[in-house]
Amino acid sequence: MTGADPSQIFREEAAELLAALETALLHLEQRPADREPLDTAFRALHTIKGSGSMFGFEAAASFTHHLESAFDRMRKGELAATPAMIGIALAAKDHIRVLIDDPAGADAAAGAGILARLAEQSDGAAMSASLRQDLDDADGRASWRVRFRLAPDALERGTNPLLLLDELRELGDAGVVALTGDIPPLEELEPTLCHVAWEVILTTTHPRSTIEDVFIFVIDETELTIEPVPVPVPEREAEQGPVMTADLPAPAPVPREPAAPKAEAGPEKAKAQPAANSIRVPAERLDDLMDQVGELVIAHARLKQLVSDSVDLQIKSVTEEIERLSNGLRDITMGIRMVPVESLFGRFRRLVRDLSQELGKDVALTMSGEETELDKTMIERLNDPLVHIIRNSLDHGLEPAADRVAAGKPPQGRIHLSARHAGTRVLMTIRDDGRGLDRDRIRAKAEEQELIPPGAKLSDAELFQLIFHPGFSTARALTSVSGRGIGMDVVKRTIDGLRGTIEVSSTPGGGTEITLGLPLTLAIIDGLLVRVGQGRYVIPLFAVEECVELPPDVERRHAGRNFLNIRGALVPFLRLRDSFGVRHPPDLYQKIVIISSGDRRVGLVVDQVLGDHQTVIKSMSKLHADVASFSGATILGDGSVALILDIAQIVAAGQVQDQRREAS
């Protein structure tokens, strides 16, 4: 992070704070009496204001200040968190974002409008003392006696009292007196500690809170008293004060010399620590780290293979040690990239709130499993598809209140987001209790667009998959929200790109449920290594249902039906050696790996099942972009390359075979 643009860091930090603020506001709207979201919102505003002015985002800081004051009053119980107030606060939050992202492009009138509404809402006298002061620019000069004593180790931690004093002096006329009473005799003096306190008589038009803001970053460690001085103190009085003023050159009370930190500094150090417990790292560095770990896993696999022939016990034990370390490193690295899906789900509260108002539908958004963790890159890439799905649910799925009541449902619609682990996958479900998908309309539309032959027999799952076809929309009228038939195919493409799966289920009148199955990470998957002829291939383990032997009677009727009876269900199978054009003679006992995608199952005939394999996914070059059967490649323990089967493509190929059978 060295050399990074500090205002960029502030922007990133502010984006997170604004997101936290929004979440808190929406919580508050639901539970106005709750103390915690109120505190969260206040803290977020306070920090935005503080760091904003520090990094030169003055407009944002002063705008935020008014909002912060209102929230402070709410915290004190002087104001109620009414829905109207929350509405204003959300609008204000959006305005703060503009002020930070693009200060020049901000609409000053809009900002003033929000402030006016804010003033109207909070209407009381106290809050707006400062606001009115700002609006009327009244000359309310007051004098304050500001006395502060920094923590003894403040200098070691980089606090410069001179800057604080300068900042106070900028607020108005200030007389500074150093309180030197606590300076110990020379022989006991610890030169790295701060023994001096200051008293400042400040005459200013700024409110008390502005003075407090000067100390915003040191407030926890500083003894600070601010009291009004009834009669404006003549400036001379301050100058009559003893000893020294900050005007003198180099008044630094203690020289800054490196010295061993004192043991006494312990408690304060501990207090300051929580902030240092997390660090920001650019995502690319994590990607690089993941690449390196991937290489290490491969190198270890090679080492293990070489050592397996050795009789040297020492080398074997070192190899095992390396295995333990590299597995640990892999888990930690993958863990670093994991973030709870809450950060993703949280964004949709606002979306649902705004959309439901726009569409005039009363909708409650509930969630579960927010703590489920997923790769950061994945979270980012899931945002758009989920927005599309939720919009569709709100617009098409949920009926207007009157229709709902007529159908015997509560007037308020429900959308439920959930996430949970299922083996090495995360299942993310978006469920609404709306009218459900209209099978007849989907079928009619698909026939009209010639996606399916008229009267084709399709299972529900197959029929529902049609909604992901590009340009497919059954919405009769376009709304601003959805209906243009773009969106669901974007969903499909994005999820495919993440090696994910989509399942749709729907009950007429009961609602729709869309389940996304996602790998935990994009970089490493568990795979089943199989051999076909002399080539080795990886089948993603999440898709594998079971492995069975190819029954000899099926084998004999090679030319005939390619179907297998798996516990009463007819499963089509593909001979991979035919698909891959293998000339090598087949093994005597061939195996079938049953894989599934959605509710479709396909058997893959292979020569040998070699076992499971930690698969570091390598993308294939552009030159192989049109090879459909494989989603990537990996490097095996002996250094050779193996291809990873693309499950969706293979299953689709199996279906084609299935349809041919039905046609014949």
Added chain:
Amino acid sequence: MAVTDTRSFEALTLGLGGEIFAIDANSVHEILDVVPQTEVPGAPPLVGRLINVRGKVVPLADLRIRFGMDCTPPTIDTRIVVVEILLDDEPTVVGLLADKVHEVTSIAGASIEDTPDIGMRWNPDLIKGIGKRGDDFIVIPDIVRIFTTH
């Protein structure tokens, strides 16, 4: 029409199907002995195999296929020349199979001639020009075109 590059350049010369080919030495990453290769079912024959180059999965191209030469089995002299080329503005690493790698040499711009339109066994679009070195002719292939046209 083949494009003539009139500048001199440092070239790596290699034997391919009895001819001598020259490729820009600056694009060469490394030269490898023959390594295990993985067939990609369904891929174009030109890039029908993959190899592992220091942990990266790299397509292996057999230029002899594009020039209609016999694909003889590898010999003790066979090498893989790993080059980086720009495909659609994206740097792509490709391994080129060579019957034999000769040397790095400077090919003078003046000695490079336009590809003759007639008397050529090969598609002239795939060749930038013919250079001369002593009594030998050296074929300067257009590597990018070889991969982008089919």
